[in-house]
Amino acid sequence: MAKCFTLNLKNPFISSSGNSTQMPQSDSTQMPPGVYVEECKWVERPINDVSCDVVAFVGYTEKVTGNNDLFFRPVRVRNLGDFIDLFGGGDGTREDYYLYLxxxxxxxxxxxxxxxxxxxxxxxxxxxxxxxxxxxxLKNESNHVLLVIPEAVCLPDIDDSLRVQRAMLRHCADSSYMRFAILDIFGGFSSDGDPVKRFREGINDSSGNEADWLGFGAAYFPWVKVYNSDTKKEVVIPASGGVAAQYLQQQWRVGIWKAPANLPVKGLTKVSVNLTESEIPSFTNPPDGVPSVNVIKKVPYSEPLIWGARTLTKCNSINRFINVKRTIDMIEHSINDSLAEYQYCANNAETWQKIDNRVNQYLESLRIRGALAGHTRQESYKVNVGPMGKREQKFSEVKEHDFRESQEDAIVVNVSVAMAVPGVFVELGR
Incomplete structure (x- = not known):
């Protein structure tokens, strides 16, 4: 997978107010009294992974503490106690506080x-x-987030449900931040009426053509059963809250490049639909042109497992894998954030070399951590830095995706990476 980062260089003589300034043309014997300029060596910092371990929930709550100023405003919550203090829990008489659960x-x-x-x-x-x-x-929230709206599948009509879910996917695709939606299936508490088929047919836009934003989300079936301590009853809820936590757990243990699959979802009494081994491949590995739906799988003597790690994209591209898609997005945002420091530097070979060294060091750290395929740098990644129009041929074996601007004063940072694609192992009989 190749990525091309464009850096637009500005006039290096810019004042803090943003106005252009001219270098003083004064006699060499004259100096402003008491003013001295000392050039300091610029210490370059390594590129760090952007933080992408925040989950954003949207939905209905029992209350809002204080006045209504917190309605439709993003609020940070550290734990369940914080949530209950601010928004309440279930009121003890109803079972449909899905956001709380x-x-x-x-x-x-x-x-x-x-x-x-x-x-x-x-x-x-x-x-x-x-x-x-x-x-x-959430548009103005400056965070890379996983997006969860459990009540999108609790609406009375499937068309409304799909409208909200399409809005979630478009939000993630259009955001300048790294965002990914975790979706549930409308009617996913049962297999009656083939809810997965209805979801697959409706998740595209009204034109029926594949939408560019399908790769920015993944769906999970079925719903799960939990014990509601407020009503003292077992209740069926969408699984996305538990799935989102397991995304983070896998990311913290290994890295974002590890597929969020084969992970136990804790706190469940059971799943609402028990899928057989022969049924699961039709969900997670459907024919070309059909969106994948990952499943919550019943496992004997163990907690249910997340099975499958595919996005909704229907095309046979590398973006159909959740971990690959999110890793590429992380690399892109991490490098882009670091390039901002060079926007006032001269567009010359010295600047190109600094950028090249810095990006290479970052990609090498990813390779060492296991994020990239390949045993050597040459097998794992390639970086080309230079002015617009002077770009070398990229890896022939890596699928390319480029984006760039047309300004003549831009530096192009062209990055090619070899991604490790998750495989499916089939047990062979004797």
């Missing part, structure tokens, strides 16, 4: 600090426009 499942599975956007309480029902308005509140 999903956040609870998230923390039970080891999730960390998250963002919550409350769209009000659900006493008068739940509505697609509320959830979409809550989603809009």
């Amino acid at each position: 999903s956040v609870k499942l998230f923390f039970e599975n080891g999730g960390g600090e998250c963002i919550v956007v409350s769209v009000g309480n659900n006493r008068d029902g739940i509505f697609a426009y509320d959830l979409i308005k809550g989603l809009e509140a």
Whole structure:
């Protein structure tokens, strides 16, 4: 997979106010009294991975502590106690506080600090426009996030549900930050009516053509059963809260490049639909042109497992794997953030070499950590830095995807990486 990063260089003589300044033309014998300029050597910092371990929840809550200023506003929540203090839990009489139960499942599975956007309480029902308005509140949030809206599949109509989920995917695709949506299936508490088929047919836009944003999310079936300590009953809820926590657990243990699959979801009493081994491949590995749906699989004498790690993209591209898609996005944002430091540097060979060294060091650290395929640098990645139009041939064996601007004063940083693609192992009989 090849990525091309464009850096636009500016006039190096820019004042702090943003206005162009001219170098002083004064007599060599004259100096401003008491003013001395000392050139300091610029110490280059290594490129670090951008932080992408925040989950954002949007949905209905029992209450909002204080006044209504917290409605439709992103709020940081460190643990379940914080959530209950700010937004309440279940009121003890109803079983449909899905956001509360999903956040609870998230923390039970080891999730960390998250963002919550409350769209009000659900006493008068739940509505697609509320959830979409809550989603809009995240546009200005400067975080790379995993996006979860459990109540998107609790709406009374599948068309409204799909409308919210398409909005989630578009939000992630259009954001300048790294974002990825974790979706549930409308009607996923049962196999009646083939809910997965209806989801696959409806998740595209109205034109029926494959949407560019399908690679920015993954779906999970079926729903799961948990014990609601408030109502003292078992309740069926969407699985996305627990799945999101397991994404983070896998990322913290190994890295974002490790597929979030074969992971136990804790805190469940059972899954709502028991899929057989022969049924699962039709969900996780469907024919070309059909979106994949990952499953929550019942396992004897163990917690249910997340099975499958594919995005919704229907094309046979490298972006159909969750971990590959998110790793490429992480590399892109990490390098882009670091290149901002060079925008006032001269567009010359010295600057190109500094950028080249820095990006190579970062990619080598990823290779050593196991994020890239290949045993050597030459097998794992390639970096070309130079002015616009002077780019070398990239890896022939790596699928290319380029983007760049046309300004003449731009430096192009062309990055090719070999991604480790997860495989499916088939046990052969004797």
